[in-house]
Amino acid sequence: MATTRNIQKRETDTMQTTERTRSGKVFTPLVDIYENNDEMVVMADMPGVDEKTIDITLEQHVLTIEGQVKPYIPEGFNLSYWEYEIGDYRRSFTLTDTIDRDKIEASYKNGVLMLKLPKVEPAKPRKITVKTS
Amino acid sequence: MNLNDLINLNPWREMDRIQRQMNRLFDNAWTPERGRTYPALNMWTNEETIKITAELPGYNPHDIHLSVSGSELTIRGNRPGYELRQDETLHRQERVFGEFERTIRLPFEVESDLVEAKFQNGVLNITLPRAEADKPKKIQIKLSQ
Numbered sequence: 001m002a003t004t005r006n007i008q009k010r011e012t013d014t015m016q017t018t019e020r021t022r023s024g025k026v027f028t029p030l031v032d033i034y035e036n037n038d039e040m041v042v043m044a045d046m047p048g049v050d051e052k053t054i055d056i057t058l059e060q061h062v063l064t065i066e067g068q069v070k071p072y073i074p075e076g077f078n079l080s081y082w083e084y085e086i087g088d089y090r091r092s093f094t095l096t097d098t099i100d101r102d103k104i105e106a107s108y109k110n111g112v113l114m115l116k117l118p119k120v121e122p123a124k125p126r127k128i129t130v131k132t133s
Numbered sequence: 134m135n136l137n138d139l140i141n142l143n144p145w146r147e148m149d150r151i152q153r154q155m156n157r158l159f160d161n162a163w164t165p166e167r168g169r170t171y172p173a174l175n176m177w178t179n180e181e182t183i184k185i186t187a188e189l190p191g192y193n194p195h196d197i198h199l200s201v202s203g204s205e206l207t208i209r210g211n212r213p214g215y216e217l218r219q220d221e222t223l224h225r226q227e228r229v230f231g232e233f234e235r236t237i238r239l240p241f242e243v244e245s246d247l248v249e250a251k252f253q254n255g256v257l258n259i260t261l262p263r264a265e266a267d268k269p270k271k272i273q274i275k276l277s278q
Binding site: 009033036046048049072077078079083 | 218
């Protein structure tokens with residue numbers, strides 16, 4: 001049985017990122033990242049996100065994933081007990097490899113965003129000889 | 134403590150000892166609690182119904198099991214991990230996998246046959262209607278004349 005789970009959602013430090021125009025809290029999704037020769041794979045736990053609001057941007061070498069979550073407030077009910085908060089998700093990564101941005105694939109299932117970032121064919125190493133005068 | 138002890142007292146060692154004691158105290162107090170409170174739950178209530186939500190990203194709805202007895206709800210689930218191929222390198226692993234079980238006490242007894250659960254976008258939403266026998270009853274006071 002899992003005894004060392006870290007269940008606390010981490011709130012994003014908004015001072016460190018671009019200012020937002022949407023109110024409410026922003027959380028940093030937990031991610032797994034792995035790579036093979038052809039691609040990088042990012043899996044992010046983003047429960048409750050409305051699929052249509054998922055935004056993935058790749059600018060220079062910075063990949064940003066974002067998703068909005070509609071607050072859940074059932075009518076005629078009172079929140080009598082809470083352990084977690086609801087908010088949007090946002091996180092950025094700096095990628096070291098060059099990614100073929102036209103072939104990025106994204107899917108969202110059961111609250112997990114999966115991104116496949118194919119690498120651009122590595123450029124052939126070119127030897128540069130230093131001229132000596 | 135006599136004067137001799139006071140002279141021999143090493144403040145650094147003393148601080149180290151206190152630090153170690155504090156660490157032990159926190160280890161004992163927090164670690165088991167963390168395990169028990171997964172998943173985090175929110176509870177919405179009114180007189181007739183309880184709604185409980187939990188974030189369970191990456192779980193297959195078939196791997197989530199609920200059971201209700203009286204005023205206790207148990208949620209069990211399993212999120213299987215994945216295996217990497219030989220040519221794959223893991224850079225970061227923050228997500229958690231494996232089994233969990235959590236039992237909570239509900240504010241009132243519920244009608245176990247009428248419990249409903251939905252799972253959408255990784256969020257579990259359970260609706261538990263109050264048991265008829267547990268509903269508050271109005272008692273008419275007869276007037277004797």
